[in-house]
Amino acid sequence: MNYEAVIGLEVHVQLNTKSKTFCSCSTEFGERPNSHTCPVCLGLPGALPVLNREALRKGILAGLALNCEIAKYSVFARKNYFYPDLPKAYQISQYEYPLNKNGFVIIKDDNGNDKKIGITRAHLEEDAGKLIHDEDPKGPSYVDLNRCGTPLLEIVSEPDIRTPGEAVRYLNAIKEIMQYIGVSECNMEKGELRVDVNISIRPVGSKEFGIKHEIKNMNSFANVKRALEYEIKRQIKVLRAGGSLKQETRLFDQSKNATVPMRTKEEAHDYRYFPDPDLVPVILTDEEISSLKEELPELPEPRRKRFVKEYGLTEYDAENLCSSKKLADYFENAVKGYSNPKKIANWILSEMIKVMKSQQVDIDSFLVKPDMLRELFEIIDSGEITGKIAKEVFLDMAKTGKKASEIVKEKGLKQVADTSVLEKVIDEVIKENPKVVDDIKGGKNKAFGFLVGQVMKKTKGKANPGLVNKILKQKLGV
């Protein structure tokens, strides 16, 4: 019997507003515990929530970018439960009337074909605080409420995902989109993106759903993949052995690369949702929604397709360039008015990313700006410098922020293409390497490269390689 996995993902994205969802406390990460709090996010007696307009705006932008229907009438509801990181003992969320629903993203399935993953809903809610447990299990637990009240967008997918690979590509698609529209950096290490997984398996061809399992505690996309792979294997094993599965919540254990059942007795919570009487319903007009739609930048999918069409790039290159909006923007700025975008694309994806990585800087702090990169290529094209020298120049540009033309001038790196100069050097090299010359004349063509190398060495890499080859061949009569 063959089984297939049916997977749904619940992603929480932290919106990058300056203040919290229902009060004006700062959302700045990593501050002294409990230093960004007020009566509202502390849940003090008598405090009341007031909706942050920017959180709403970002929530709508996200919904539009996810192709959702934006609700003209949405309601905040209280999700009631007791836990020390939840000061009001309820979380303000949305239940019956979410802000966004019935959307989708397009990913590639395991065969490289486009596949639509449905998005059931994407609603606004506030985050809880953080619990920090003492190392000693008998020691105290500390409550830090700085994070409490930060806006979250909970994105729930339809169970359309079928493989761990699709799951990761879905996560990347969400991350890309959120970064593109500027509502979140989705940095998992900073808690800006969190994932919970729902998975069941069923016989291939069956229309019914199997027993649903919830998996939590994956802190990276790679771990999501690992958890799913493990879980699929585990469940199939149980069924094939004739056993039965029961609905449960499991945790991913990184040290074991496996999922384990949750130890604590997790009774199904009754959250007793009801509309929050401290807030009024959110009413939006068609005009407000369409005006926000116009604010959306070009999204990753359409941009990728345009890069292939307009710049003649491969899908692979387009995908890599568009993986970050800033990188794609950089590329487009660099190729403005330049005749060979593919060359610049290649350079960005190899040389430039390498240098950025070694400098450990992000693209905003990188000292080579798009127009500087374009100038470098114009200089290469004109023959002023060789390709090899260009790499050195580029490194210098990245270190100093100086333009290519400045550096070439300062360091005298202009390519040597003067034949009389080259002839002199070549004559020297021939004189100094009689045995090699004999080898070449005797038919050992590999040795030819050695001589070219010697010429390059003597000219400090500035000799025009094409000319060197030509002249050398002439002189050797090969």
Place this chain on the structure above:
Amino acid sequence: MGLNELSLKDAMEKLKNKEVKIEDIIDDIFNAYKNDKNSEKPINAYISFDLEQIKREVEAFRKTSDEESLLKGAPIAIKDIINIRGTKTTCASKILADYESPYDATAIAYLKKSGGIPAGKLNMDEFAMGSTNENSSYGIVRNPVNRDKIPGGSSGGAAAAVAGNLAIAALGSDTGGSIRQPASMCGVFGIKPTYGRVSRYGLVAYASSFDQIGPITKTVLDGAILLEAIAGYDVKDSTSAPVETEKYSEYVGQSIKGKKIGIPDEYFGEGLDDEVRKSVENGIKILEEAGAEVKKINLKYTKYAIATYYIIATAEASSNLARFDGIRYGTRLIKTEDLDRLYRENRSRGFGDEVKRRILLGTFTLSSGYYDAYYLKAQKVRTLIREDFRKAFDEVDLIATPVSPKVAWDIGSMMDDPLQMYLADIYTVPVNLAGLPAASVPCGKTTEGLPVGLQLIAYHFNEADIFRAATIVEEGAK
């Protein structure tokens, strides 16, 4: 006469004319408070009267006030459910016994801006749940008119202080009648403004869609002045109404000729005490004689009001009071490492019986499987009750009814029958369900000398007609 016997208006006059100093009035109040403590059957209107803190308020007033302030430094006693920075706000509960407010409620901020001095925190039913002030962990409050009788509740301390000259004027709160009923039982004036008229920011929430802060005073004019001081839009309260506030004192003494007054059949049926009926009818006659036109109306959904109120209000309360766990503030009553036990013990020990009763009731009506049958249905009936009033106010300007089916009863006589006590709220809760403004004005006394109040209900934001009519009744009933 002691300065504690002054009305608010007279106190303002004397302060303006510099006949007395603020401190003089406060001293007389403090003496009356001390004498009451030492008396045989103390009224016990205050939970705390922190002279030092009050003196600091006076100093702050002197620094910032201008001569033109409305209240001129008159001291106002405040129900202990309203946050005043630097005071203990206990809500008459053990669970908040040590809680010191770190901020001022907006109503208090507005009061101070108008030149009022918050002076003393008044006794009440715990978390505003009760109709007799017998549910306080700071002892019962006695009715100044007859010390063996209840003062009413939950603003029992406020009404008793005003009636017993332990305060010049007071601020109470009303969720299902908690201003009007004690005002009627103690023979003073009290008004619950339109929902949204006075900010709820800083009022410890009992039932968020019902609660309002309002004045309890010796005269109608005092009530109008005090309402002027605290009313107004507040950006920190999302349910605050962006409606212009008015000079309510100007309506006091205006004619009611031609005003239509509706008398609902449903409020004069079975269960209404004969002497109460007589007094109320007398009050209505006074209005007629002043030129108002009286007509019978029907509010046919009245009989569902109690059930509707006790379902919705307790549902909201169960959520609002969930934050009281003794972890971040309030009283920790046990030491334990078991989180579950911590919640259970703190809350079981910290809350009184009536509070626990209502939390249980509210939790039940929101719980899975019961939400539709109770909470949702009650919300629908609430709409019908609101509609009832809207239609009635198409025909009349005011509605006149009794406040309570009985006058003040013996202390302790109804404690065994909470349900009976709930039923006595029948005339006041419909008002909160519909968010309407309503006041209780003294209209007579029983043969035993116990006060009877007449309830005047108006349409949203028509406090004006209430003040006009109440003044007439107050005059005529003298």
